Amino acid sequence: MTLLGAAEEPSCYSRLVNDWVCADYVSDRQQEIVDATLQHIGITVVSVLLGLVIAFPLALLARRLPRLESAILAITTGIYTVPSLALFPLLVPFTGLSATTVVIGLALYALTILVRSLLEGLRAVPDDVRESATGLGYGPGGLLMRIELPLALPVLVAGLRVATVSTVALTTVGSLVAYGGLGNLIKDGVLTNFRAELFTASVLCVVLAVLLDLLLVLLQRVLTPWTKGAAA
Amino acid sequence: MTVFNDMWAYLTNGANWTGGDGIAALLAQQLLLTVTALLMAMVVGLPIALWLGHLGRGGFLAINISNVGRAIPTFALLALLVVAPWPGTGELGPYGRAGLATLIALTLFALPPIITNSYVAMREVPSDVREAARGMGMTGAQRFWRVELPLGMPLVMSGLRLALVQVWATATIAALVAGPGLGQVITDGFFRSNYGKGIAGALVVAAVALVLELLAALAQRSVDPTRRGARVGGRADALSVQPATVDQPAESVG
Numbered sequence: 314m315t316l317l318g319a320a321e322e323p324s325c326y327s328r329l330v331n332d333w334v335c336a337d338y339v340s341d342r343q344q345e346i347v348d349a350t351l352q353h354i355g356i357t358v359v360s361v362l363l364g365l366v367i368a369f370p371l372a373l374l375a376r377r378l379p380r381l382e383s384a385i386l387a388i389t390t391g392i393y394t395v396p397s398l399a400l401f402p403l404l405v406p407f408t409g410l411s412a413t414t415v416v417i418g419l420a421l422y423a424l425t426i427l428v429r430s431l432l433e434g435l436r437a438v439p440d441d442v443r444e445s446a447t448g449l450g451y452g453p454g455g456l457l458m459r460i461e462l463p464l465a466l467p468v469l470v471a472g473l474r475v476a477t478v479s480t481v482a483l484t485t486v487g488s489l490v491a492y493g494g495l496g497n498l499i500k501d502g503v504l505t506n507f508r509a510e511l512f513t514a515s516v517l518c519v520v521l522a523v524l525l526d527l528l529l530v531l532l533q534r535v536l537t538p539w540t541k542g543a544a545a
Numbered sequence: 546m547t548v549f550n551d552m553w554a555y556l557t558n559g560a561n562w563t564g565g566d567g568i569a570a571l572l573a574q575q576l577l578l579t580v581t582a583l584l585m586a587m588v589v590g591l592p593i594a595l596w597l598g599h600l601g602r603g604g605f606l607a608i609n610i611s612n613v614g615r616a617i618p619t620f621a622l623l624a625l626l627v628v629a630p631w632p633g634t635g636e637l638g639p640y641g642r643a644g645l646a647t648l649i650a651l652t653l654f655a656l657p658p659i660i661t662n663s664y665v666a667m668r669e670v671p672s673d674v675r676e677a678a679r680g681m682g683m684t685g686a687q688r689f690w691r692v693e694l695p696l697g698m699p700l701v702m703s704g705l706r707l708a709l710v711q712v713w714a715t716a717t718i719a720a721l722v723a724g725p726g727l728g729q730v731i732t733d734g735f736f737r738s739n740y741g742k743g744i745a746g747a748l749v750v751a752a753v754a755l756v757l758e759l760l761a762a763l764a765q766r767s768v769d770p771t772r773r774g775a776r777v778g779g780r781a782d783a784l785s786v787q788p789a790t791v792d793q794p795a796e797s798v799g
Contacts, residue, residue, distance in 0.1 A: 394754040396714035398721070398728050399747030402735045406548040406744075475615070482618035486718065489735065496620060503624045503722050511628055515621035522616035 326509040335509035342510075346498070350517060352412075353494025356487065357480045357525070360416045364423030364476065371424075372431035373457075382432070389425040397422070397486040405490065415487035422483060423476040430472020434465030467540055470533040474526050481522040495521075551741020552748065555734075561745075568730060568749060575726035576753075577639060579713045582651035586708060589652070590659040591701075598667025598697075599689050607664035614657035619715050623650040627722045634723070641725030647716070654715055655708040662704025666697030699769045706761035714754055 325335040339346065371389075375382040395403075400418045408414040438461050446460045462469075485496030493500065495514040502511025533540075555561055562568045597603040626646035627634055637644030670693045678692045694701075720728025727750050734742030 391755070394710055394714060394758055395747070395751045396717045396728075396754070398717040398731055399714075399750045402731055402740065402743040403747050405735070406740055478612070478615045482616060485618040485620045486721070488620075489721065489732070496618070499618075499621050499624045500721065503628060506628055508628055511621075511624055515618070515625055518618050518621055519616050526616075 326507070331506070331508050333508045333512045335513075338509035339513060346513065346517070349495050349498050349514065350521065352492070353481070353484055353496075353518070353521060356412060356415055356419065356484050356492065356494055357477065357521075360419035360480050360484075361423050361473065361477050363416060363420035364427050365473070367420065368424050368427035368431055372428050372435065375428070375432060376435060385428065389428055392421050393425045397483050398489065401487065401489050410490045410492075412487075412492040414490050415484065415492045419480050419483055419487075423480055426472050426476040426479070427469075430469050430475075431465065434468030434472075435461055437468060438464045463537070466537050467533065470529055470536075474529045477525050477529060478522045481518060481525060485518060548740045548744060551739070552744045553741075555742050555745040556748070561742075566729070568727070568746070571725075571727045571729055572749065572753065574639065574641060575713070575716050575728075575750075578644075578647060578651065578716050578719075578726055579709065581640075582648055582712050582716075583655055583705070583709055585648070585652040586655035586659055586712075587705070590656045591663055594660040594663035595667055595689075595694070595701075598664040599685070599693060601668065604664070604668070607661055611657035611661045614654070619650055619654050620718050620721060622653065623647065623718060623722055623724070626650055627724070643719065643722055643724040646722070647719040647724045647726075651712050651716060655712045658704045658707040658711065660704075662707070663697075663701045666700035666704070667693055669700065670696045695770045699765060702761075702765040702768055706758070706765055709761050710754055710758050713757055714750070717750055 323329050324337050324341075325332040326338040326341075371385055375385045392400075397418060400421070401414055404414045404417055408417060442460065442464065443456065446456050451460060484494050485499055487493035488496035488500040491497065495518050498510050498514035499518075501507065502514065560567075564570065594607060597607060623646060626632055626649055627643050632643075632645035632649060634643040635645060636642055637648070640648060674692060674696065675688065678688045683691065716726050717728030717731060719726050720732040727746055730746030731743050731750070734740060734744070734746060
């Protein structure tokens with residue numbers, strides 16, 4: 314990094330060299346990379362949480378009214394067939410060029426996976442457990458919060474993992490409305506033929522997905538200590 | 546909403562459908578891309594997954610490949626392929642600019658659902674059926690072709706169906722690297738603040754996705770060996786696609 318060294322040979326991310334892997338790029342543009350990564354994490358987390366918040370009442374409704382179940386599942390699956398590149402422009406007239414557009418779009422995708430896994434998880438609660446709880450005096454609310462949801466947690470977390478990993482990948486498409494986190498760097502890398510930027514951002518995307526996935530696995534271990542013996 | 550009036554005006558104007566960069570040509574191009582990528586993924590993925598499933602080995606690979614595939618953004622993969630010296634942005638016949646890069650990215654994207662479903666399809670053939678076939682003196686190849694493959698066919702097809710719809714939807718992303726397909730209509734309308742055009746493109750893509758989903762569901766029904774024998778004269782019923790469409794677990798989109 315000495316001045317002399319820089320004068321002798323161009324930096325590995327200069328136009329002339331344009332290396333894929335370049336440590337100088339990472340240290341020189343550190344702030345830009347950190348900002349993009351934080352935006353990526355922010356959009357992903359808010360989207361998945363919003364999806365979960367919407368999925369929860371939908372799943373309960375679907376469970377209460379079996380007739381609505383197939384309708385809810387059909388609509389959420391229908392949303393899933395709309396490509397992300399098409400969904401974001403569809404939302405722009407309403408929400409403008411903002412992070413909200415990306416978050417709503419991604420939440421809709423996460424919703425599909427989460428409604429399904431919530432329903433599956435709640436359905437997997439054994440009937441005799443439910444009956445014992447009712448016999449012990451649990452009302453419908455207490456039954457749901459203290460018996461059914463904890464037992465449904467492993468299936469729900471499995472759904473959350475799928476939703477989170479897909480959302481990390483899909484956030485990159487948000488670069489269409491300039492809120493794509495690392496996707497912005499990828500897009501810029503393509504437009505300016507900047508290999509180090511493109512490669513670094515792509516690798517960070519995958520790393521981010523793997524880290525968030527691991528975090529959810531840990532969360533499940535903590536929340537459902539009783540499954541540890543069975544899983545091992 | 547003026548945007549929707551613009552959209553309607555764009556869609557109903559015949560001039561927007563014809564010509565080299567009209568909707569019809571781009572639609573055909575994207576269909577061609579989708580079908581080619583799916584066929585390539587089938588040629589690569591099906592034999593490996595079916596063979597591993599038949600042997601009962603490599604389950605770790607088959608299950609984890611879809612997790613890995615989900616974590617890699619198609620946009621990033623496509624961007625890397627386009628900027629790399631090969632395949633780059635070169636024209637490829639009817640596939641257009643960056644055609645080869647798009648085909649490779651879409652093929653890799655289609656592999657996980659195909660491999661996972663085909664492997665599971667082979668493994669989920671009941672073991673007593675498998676053993677009965679062995680007891681009858683069938684060789685390994687006979688068991689594969691005459692017992693396991695027909696019974697596993699519905700699940701194999703559901704993997705192909707998932708891959709088809711996902712590849713179609715994801716193909717639009719090619720437009721982000723100035724590639725081929727209907728995504729061009731969307732991004733073009735979008736970047737020129739012609740939202741009506743962008744939404745028109747999105748609508749066409751979504752409509753075709755639904756049509757493909759329904760067609761694939763029909764195809765899936767027609768290859769189910771247990772359904773055909775179970776109901777005599779149930780043809781009209783077999784054509785209803787509702788339950789198979791709804792019960793499919795969603796995997797990932799582009």
